[in-house]
Amino acid sequence: MIRSILTALTTALILPSYAALAQDADAGAELYQHYCATCHGIDATGHGPMAGVLIIQPTNLTELVDQSGAFPTIRVVERIDGRDPLVSHGSPMPVYGPFFEGNDTAIKAPTGQPVLTSKPIADLVAYLKTL
Secondary structure: OHHHHHHHHHHHHHHHHHHHHOOOHHHHHHHHHHHHHHHHOOOOOOOOOOHHHOOOOOOOHHHOOOOOOOOOHHHHHHHHHOOOOOEOOOOEOOOOHHHHOOOEEEEEOOOOOEEEEEHHHHHHHHHHOOO
């Protein structure tokens, strides 16, 4: 009896924390429209209104999968959070990087390797995977 109560209590305490760490593609879509569409375009093809003034043209985000069909999770996370910097307009991509900091979480790469990033970036990645 005590064991079942402890199991139920442990489950009740642990499951909400896992739900909080889940990637949210809808939240990612909102973040994308607010922070990324200006350069990458509403349709994510790289033709946003700012694309013409950038030194390096924005990537077509609808074509991110590699030859094996895997989404390059690590590369995308590192490009967004600045670990793999890209200077396309005189400053690192993204200009909004500080807005994505905090609320750390881990997501899995196609290899199963965990990648530590922020919750907003995890949500952005979840959205980008839907494109």
